[in-house]
Amino acid sequence: MLKLKDLSATGHNANGDNVIDYLMNTEALSNYYVGQKGMEEETMRWRGHGAAMLDLLGKPVEKQQMLELAAGYSPDGQKTALCQNAGVLPQKKFKLDREGQPRLDKNGNPEFVWQGGHQVGYDCTLSAPKSVSYLMAIAPPEERGEILAAHRAAVDQALEYLEGKVETRRGKAGKDFHTVDGLVMTSCDHLCERTNTFSLHTHTLIYGVSYGPDGEWRTFESSELYRHQKAGDAVYMSHLAENLRQLGYGIEQDALLDKEQQDTGIRSWRVAGISRETELMFSKRQEEIQQAMETGLSHQQAWQQTRKHKDEPSPDELFANWKETIKGLGQQTDIAHYKGRPDVQAPRRSDEDILAALHKSTAVVTEADIQWAVYRARAGESPEALQADVQRFKDTMVHIAPERQAAVDQGVHVSRRYSETRFAWSKVVDWEQEVSRRANERKDDATVQVPQSTLDRVVADFQQEKGFTLSNEQRDALDHLCVQSGGHAVMAGVAGSGKTTVSELYKRAFEANGQHLIGACISRKAAGKLQEESGIESMSITKLLGRLDKGKPLTDEIPGLTNKSVVVLDEAGMVDTESVRRLLRHIDGAGAKLVAQGDQRQIQPISFGSGLSLLSEQLGQAELTEIRRQKHEADRDIAVSFYDRDAQGRVILDGRAEPKSRRDVVQKGAAIWEKLEARGAIDAYNSRPEAMDACAREWLDSPHAIDNRLLLVHDHTDSQALTAKLRDGLRERGVLAGPDHSFVGRRDQREYDMSVALGDRIRITKNDNTLGVENGDMCEVEGITRTTKGSLALNLRVEGRHGQPSFAVAVDTDEWNHLQHGYCRTVHDAQGQGKPAVFHCANAKMVDNQSALVAFTRLTSDRYRMYGAQVELEQVRTRLGADRLKQNATQEGLWQPRTPVPTMEQEYDQVLRRQQGMQR
Known part of the structure; x- marks a missing residue:
């Protein structure tokens, strides 16, 4: 596993750990291993091509060198700046309350925070699977050295991969991006976690300086580190598995099952012969030992006391304790027992399975995404086999244009993310094209429109009843939804814009025209809220699609969709492309109307793509931009400041605006x-x-x-x-x-x-x-009883919904948790x-x-x-200024036009249309 954490100018991560002190205070393993095969280097070691440029590779790591590099200086003590803000220290800023007085912490001391300064760098931690640590615990010293060397080699492969992805900026306004020629890193191995459980892992401090292709030192962009983090993890884990094979160990692939014991498609690996139960048993026993130590019930209490600040005990103490624990659990401690075993494969996932998992949450993917998806489906296979799979997927998927970049930011050399080809599964592209086609085909369908006179009468009656006049944008929205639009209509509104009033009015208008409404929401709870506020009978979109697919009645009063049905899709900005596509098939098949209302610029769909974006691109949209939820003007001003505006100052509510510049x-x-x-x-x-x-x-x-x-x-x-x-x-x-x-x-x-x-x-x-x-x-919770089988019998008082009184329920956590x-x-x-x-x-x-x-x-x-x-x-x-909107492959741009291949489902639709004489 690979984890990355930012380090502040004081050298701390977000959890408050001082990484440099932690690395330096760890007892080195070098005395235990140096001289053995593959272990010629000390535990604390220099890494990176930047370290080579500074002539550090192979030399001992000294704390003063680390501190100089952490400050942005050369490690030779000459205070040569390696970046513009070298040596800039963070400033202590005292926190004030609203009256300008110092805020005090719980001990009565003034609160302060460190701000600014040169960022030290990043903490990159690579951890071996528990079964590899288990091998370390039972192996004789020489074998331990070889296992540790296998881990180190895999760590180096991952670090080299990440180093090759990091970029630095130079040129006027920093517009030219170049891959760095080298980073400076310090790696340090550890054997255990804070609770003394064995856990072989390596911390690498990546300093905030880099050596560029122009021979100059400067800082670097961290975004590529994080963008390739999972792919770097795949590199480490695949090389570690292969290195262990070379030592004679088999690799066993595990299939992750869900709570219903169904295959999730995710694979992990362990050393063959070490079962999951053995790992869990050992971890549980270690927790018991830890608890006993903390209460003074163990003879090893003194050993534990050395661990309160992760002062790692000597390897001899660690291995002796671990081996004793393993023997006590009746587990095999002879390393020969685990040698020479064959690989064990879990059921193999098909390419289609991998593609479906790859697109679970995004329509457009990068090579790094594919690399991670392939590894997750085929963990434990060799790096060469995994890379061959990655290449095959790239060759067969639809090629998508690079991520768009603001023209003002484009230099001579653009960043990798703005020049690399991206990819999409052909099925995803076909589904997007179907949504767009359906929207376009019914945009002039007049059979579902409300006469203007009917809408005018409904609005006049409403305004007289309520005693106020609709705003211009509310009236425009009603005209668009009821009178002007065809089979599908979109209404977008900023957060807190009061869509409820418009919903109540279009409900009255459609019903006055002899139509009936059914609401669909992202969840059952949201459906209840829509029904309470608008009076539209509603259900979750999952339930609605399930009933439509099976031909079941929608409600007691609505047996199914007809040409008099209006489906209101609420919070449509949170609904993925596939759900919108399935819904359109049923709506169009019945000649019904869709009203999709939401905001593309709020919470994005969990699954891939944005169906709302595809619809609004074809149809346009009515827009509500006046915020009504926040009571105070200052809060309304903050709320609307999250939105972009066009050249005329209008709030932008669609998701297809031009990309923003860095500035x-x-x-x-x-x-x-x-x-x-x-x-x-x-x-x-x-x-x-x-x-x-x-x-x-x-x-x-x-x-x-x-x-x-x-x-x-x-x-x-x-x-x-x-x-x-x-x-x-x-x-x-x-x-x-x-x-x-x-x-x-x-x-x-x-x-x-x-x-x-x-x-x-x-x-x-x-x-x-x-x-x-x-x-x-x-x-x-009103009552708790422990049952004879060990579960809890809970008496719960459930809050009432929609003005209803609360009610009591009783559950047994063994049966319902x-x-x-x-x-x-x-x-x-x-x-x-x-x-x-x-x-x-x-x-x-x-x-x-x-x-x-x-x-x-x-x-x-x-x-x-x-x-x-x-x-x-x-x-x-x-x-706060950066967007992370769901992308659609067809809107991002196909490198080559794709003619959709009709599915059996789509061919059946065409037959029905011909039989019914309809073109929808």
């Missing part, structure tokens, strides 16, 4: 950032744990009711960490009562450990008609929410303009604040 991205991010700072909405800390502590503390101290506080995160890891802090605070405040009880919760295919107490807020994660609950329902804590929401899950207090724990790798827009616009009135480590928030500042 535009930076300026836009800075403008949004300044407005957020002026509002007191940015809260930076020196580490991510400090930021999380502050976020949890302020959430707990909020005067708003708990269900009016929205805590936003970007992934499950952050959610778990914050939930633990919140639950500790709630217990201190007496909200939680009684002891914690643990069980395994589940959401989709992910399982996780959960602890619950009386008073805990829990979220339902699965629809269940028997229980009467929906995915996303909130409930409170679709639960998670209800204190945090991901930004994606929060689409459509609105709360007076929003707490946003930012993650630099996942923040972009779209997610930040959704996070901020969840605010209705009072307080929004973004929390993060300074090293991450410095990236977020720019990311």
